[in-house]
Amino acid sequence: MLADMAFPPFAVTVDLVVFTIRNDDLCVLTIRRGEAPHKGKLALPGGFVHIDEDLATAAARELAEETGIDQIERLHLEQLGTYGSPKRDPRMRTISVAYLAFAADLDDPVAGSDAAAAQWIAVDRALAGKLAFDHATILADGLERARAKLEYTTLATSFCAPEFTIADLRHVYELVWDTTIDPRNFHRKIQATAGFVKATGEVVSAGRGRPAQLFRAGAATHLHPPVVR
């Protein structure tokens, strides 16, 4: 069936834009390319989709293979877009389906079998440097999507550990949006939004200052009204 090939054959890959918060920076997961083309450059993790594999499954598999991140249930994963310029890969005609993921600060990524080295780097540094292929475009699109999604969904919680404080959640917004937010108004706003967070009853003391209540993510997925940028 594939032998008489009545259609032009394309290579299909998935690439991942994985964001997390580390050291007061919004960071993106990158690998150092070990092979030509773009050998030695930073790139987004990714790889070929298997011939019998779903796209989202391929994204999760590549993430686990290249980085050791396999806690899929603690990760938000969504399709970002598809990049298919005829000249994007000099070797062959390649279509890349990009996925966007939000992760809590996990253990250090472990360079897997495929990748020379997987590492978190600050998004602004990644965008300032040279990324392989069209990955700078994909990253910029992912950043804009992430910024927009925080406005009208509860996905900011997927950047947090299972239990978090309102201040933790605020830091997510501040780092992703690169702004400052009034802590008092933010606190009221989050509490007033039904289903965004639910209190555990516990408190935690983080150095100096009054201890803060701990929360878990609530049942809501969308915010009415949104948190405006």
Add this chain to the structure above:
Amino acid sequence: MLADMAFPPFAVTVDLVVFTIRNDDLCVLTIRRGEAPHKGKLALPGGFVHIDEDLATAAARELAEETGIDQIERLHLEQLGTYGSPKRDPRMRTISVAYLAFAADLDDPVAGSDAAAAQWIAVDRALAGKLAFDHATILADGLERARAKLEYTTLATSFCAPEFTIADLRHVYELVWDTTIDPRNFHRKIQATAGFVKATGEVVSAGRGRPAQLFRAGAATHLHPPVVR
């Protein structure tokens, strides 16, 4: 290079969700499939991407080929998402990149070389019936995207003729959202949003009632604050 095929070969297609407003209904462009599989069923227009062709270019080409719509400048076209379930096409492994388009009420579509017949049908009827492949899913996703986009962009104007009244614009919102909107508040809201529409100075009388001013699309692309559903 393609001969030693170090990657699994995929067929890549584009499918189009093209919306317009006709006869007080939100309509989607469909074709009647002339070949197996799903012969005789309704489907979204689309086809194979050429090996040296950009994805968006392929979408515009397929639209012109199958329907005769070639006024690309009077059309909003954006990528919707990519559908790649291994079982979506029984013939081969196919990845479909779906595009979403908004069109003003154009001339009747002309069935092109590929399609048995291209026709506009009401979106709710299309969703109620059986569409080929996973096109019902794609259409539902396109509808939800269109609904969301009207909230925070000025794209409602791309459903209108070059000159339109505020009531025309309101009908777009009402039909896409399947709601009714207070004409008076809507009028004030649109006028208050800088760059959404600009007056031509002309008026037009549509049957009975006071004649309405004519407007063109303004320079703004995004709405602050949004028009809330």
Add this chain to the structure above:
DNA sequence: CGAATAGTGTCTTTAAGACACTATTGA
């Protein structure tokens, strides 16, 4: 104690929604 952070109360401003009212047309 003071510095720092958590959390509440309250005022001002902005914008949405309800709806009375005027304006201008065709039948």
Add this chain to the structure above:
DNA sequence: TCAATAGTGTCTTAAAGACACTATTCG
């Protein structure tokens, strides 16, 4: 004339933003 649609004014309510104030901790 009336019915219908365009467009304005105004009141009420919801929610954002500014910011004073209290609460609780560490050094």
